[in-house]
Amino acid sequence: MLRRPLNILIVLFIAFASIFLWEKLHSFNPFRMEDTKTTHNIVLKEMSALGKIELANFTFRDVVEQELKFTYLPNPKAVLIVQGNAIGCIDLTKVRAEDVATKDDTLVVHLPDPELCHYSIDHQHSRIYDTQYAFMNEQALLNEAYSSAQEKIKQSALDMGILEQTRKNANLVLKPILENISGKKVVLKYQLRATLDRPK
Template sequence: MFRGLRSILIIFFIVIGSIFLWEKGKSLNPFSQQEIRTTHNMVLKEMSALGKIELANFTFRDVVEQELKFNYLPNPKAILIVQGNAIGCIDLTKVKAEDVATKDDTLIVHLPDPELCHYSIDHKNSRIYDTQYAFMNEQTLLNEAYSRAQDKIKESALEMGILEQTKKNADLVLKPILEKISGKKVVLQYQLRATLDKPK
């Protein structure tokens, strides 16, 4: 009888010890779940997918008078009515993970500077109004006129505040998109100065 009781006690302690070691072992198991951490990069991925988002489009119409001067021949002249446009955009592919921060229910996004990403002549809606003494120099005359007109489009767009308008339009267009994606209130912030891309 004593042996039987001892056997029962031994089995009891073995079971209790096994349970204790099992529970203790789970806490030491490197593969056991200790804590749940969730990181969302949805906003950043969506922004990268958008790429360069065009936010401001300025259209210009200009009357260009171009003249080539010669010493002994009449000066070739041309008058062109030129139409063109300039586009302000923000390159969202430049946004990095550290540029996106969350504070309570607000998402703070540090955007890259707005860019004058495109400016060009709309040749389809431009026309030659008049030429004089052009003859063999007509193509040179017109090419120079269009080149000067394109430079003027860039200059005028910057003077008329296309980069600032791009920022304002980002609040109207981009901000609601990010708020819908993130489900949070969005605050857009920028760097101190704007940059320009080469014309395309």
């Protein structure tokens, strides 16, 4: 009498075991991908090709009064109306492979900090308004005035937030370019420290 229930239990066990194995083997695929890994060399190459991308341009107009001091002779003076500009940029050639990461459908790019990459006098739109007692010292007087005006342009650009404006413009200009290249949503991040490349 005991053998009959035992036989039933064995049959049930074999049936459940067969169903379990069937489900496991049915879904088993030795070629199934567990995960995907994507490299973004094309993004890095495109950014390197862009190089230093200019994202902010500040234009300045200044009236410069310059004077050279002499002990015995009258002091040469000059008044100049100077126009110049300062350019904020991001150097994309500094972006390395580890600065680009993918999370789901999003591309995260860690960019180098914005730089004040250029500032200069626009001599074509600058002019000498007046000079006094210049004579033989006129060139030295004008050189000193333009040099002082150029340093003022640099400092004014930094004081007026050209680096922060460059950062903001990156989201408006650079982000759509990278999204078009990668086909993904792009998030731009920056280093924690501030840097300034000083032109020579």
